[in-house]
Amino acid sequence: MTHPAPAPMGRRLLAYLVDQVAVVACGGGLLLGAVLPVVRATAAGTPTGTADPVADPTTLLLGWGMLGALAIFQWWAQGSRGWTVGKYLLNLRIVDVRSGRPVGMRRIFVRGLVVAAGTLVLGVGQLVVLASPLWDRSGRNRGWHDRSAGDEVVDLRTGTLPSPRPQARRATGSASQRRAVVAGPAATTVTVVPTGAVPRGAAARGTDEQRRDEPLRREVLRRDARADTAAATEAARGAAARRLDALLSDRRTGGPALVMPPFAEPGVAPDVDTRALAVVQPATFGLDPELEQTRYAPLRPDERAAPGVDPTTADVELSDGQVVTVKRSLLVGRNPGDDDDSQVVRVDDPGRSVSKTHLQIGLDAAGVWVADRGSTNGTIVTLADGAQIVCGPGQRVRLPAGSTVSFGDCGLRVVRAPQVGARP
Known part of the structure; x- marks a missing residue:
């Protein structure tokens, strides 16, 4: 699987323009149509005795509602799918810089806050934030908003992203059956024999035998532990080889x-x-201390440097x-x-x-x-x-x-x- 390369700035700019067209089409046009006549009339001056022009409240409410719905959709799509309308049409994705998967809605919200904060600087700071990938010295075209959310924008034309994480399947059956599966098999019934039913001599002999066998049992456990360690070491060496x-x-x-x-x-x-x-x-x-005094053997013919x-x-x-x-x-x-x-x-x-x-x-x-x-x-x-x-x-x-x-x-x-x- 070849991972996608960073998205070029030209395609990112085109995707941004497509998103702005979507904003105008989904509510932005209604707001402009309702507000522009009022602005023009105010700029031209209101005749004496005439009421000040007011935008249609229904048009304003409908426009703001459509813009809000578009903003929520774009937020969800970026967090869970990695795209906006413009990025989807141009095969671009916003992914985590380490895993290559969508970053989630919380980090997208942080990313949007950095872009929105740019508008507070003379009204054009947002454009500076969007153009900040041009100054990324790592070559990944990551802007200030990308670094704040730990993401980057990639071009799907140059590779494929990792598959999403598999979701856990819900166990089928009734609640009692699921609890039985979690609990495992039923415990085995153990019959306890009263102490008085065992002869005292037999109990004493059993205790003495256990005491004598205790060192042997410990030695067996240590030997098994060393064997497990040696097997794990051998498996690691085989994998390295x-x-x-x-x-x-x-x-x-x-x-x-x-x-x-x-x-x-x-x-x-x-x-x-x-x-x-x-x-x-x-x-x-370094050499083992016991080998420090070993003399060097002369080079074999195949180890000598070739002529020239x-x-x-x-x-x-x-x-x-x-x-x-x-x-x-x-x-x-x-x-x-x-x-x-x-x-x-x-x-x-x-x-x-x-x-x-x-x-x-x-x-x-x-x-x-x-x-x-x-x-x-x-x-x-x-x-x-x-x-x-x-x-x-x-x-x-x-x-x-x-x-x-x-x-x-x-x-x-x-x-x-x-x-x-x-x-x-």
């Missing part, structure tokens, strides 16, 4: 060389503050198939700047999920590292053992050979790392 195989699979169908499945069910490219995210699974690169390959550089493969040799600092993004004499790699991202300068890859004596440059959608590193690390802004994360980096809808993989200590 399967996911790593998918990430590092070879190209077989002519598609991209690197397949980057989502780490979770995607929304509609929300704004993520990576500083508030914790490390999913910490990764360490600079051991101080690294190779990374992007999700579109191109391989880039990292010789110095490398900036990756939709349109990164090159003002600091760094290598520049521009990625093709129609959905604008990648920031202009999203991440930086560098080399030092310890190998390759990656750092997020304060991007909107964040950067996640997946190591060869399946561990995942969320890169904070400006935080350097080591990239051993075989590591993958996911940023927005794109990704890259470290194909070859420099020899440790080769760089000065």
